[in-house]
Amino acid sequence: xxxxxTKPTDQNVEDFLNTIPDEQKRADAxxxxxxxxxxxxxxxxxxxxxxxxxxxxxxxxxxxxxxxxPLVGFSPRKQNLTLxxxxxxxxxxxxxxxxxxxxxxxxxxxxxxxxxxxxxxLKELVKQSVKHMKATxxxx
Numbered sequence: 001x002x003x004x005x006t007k008p009t010d011q012n013v014e015d016f017l018n019t020i021p022d023e024q025k026r027a028d029a030x031x032x033x034x035x036x037x038x039x040x041x042x043x044x045x046x047x048x049x050x051x052x053x054x055x056x057x058x059x060x061x062x063x064x065x066x067x068x069x070p071l072v073g074f075s076p077r078k079q080n081l082t083l084x085x086x087x088x089x090x091x092x093x094x095x096x097x098x099x100x101x102x103x104x105x106x107x108x109x110x111x112x113x114x115x116x117x118x119x120x121x122l123k124e125l126v127k128q129s130v131k132h133m134k135a136t137x138x139x140x
Contacts, residue, residue: 082109087132
């Protein structure tokens, strides 16, 4: 079985965020950093070369593959700001209605700019997701 490439690193989070060339995207990334740090009360850690994660949980798939992953995280991608909402989006319809302009994947929330979303709603979404993940997954 192939080893997971995305693992915690010792790379400095703020140094990484300061390399974002677009000024607005960099400011948005620092705002999400602050929001997630407040919600999780955890220190951020780089996962791989481009994901900022908070906390940690252990997963195990039916296939037997297992590993660690952040409870919540984000990555300032070229096209958008990707937020990793590990609980997924089932059960959050009311929050998503109030959130603003975004797209979703299975556990990814894609936001072009933070100005496109309601920050208190985003904070509540992150809070509820982290609470769910802590309640349903063993911590490491």
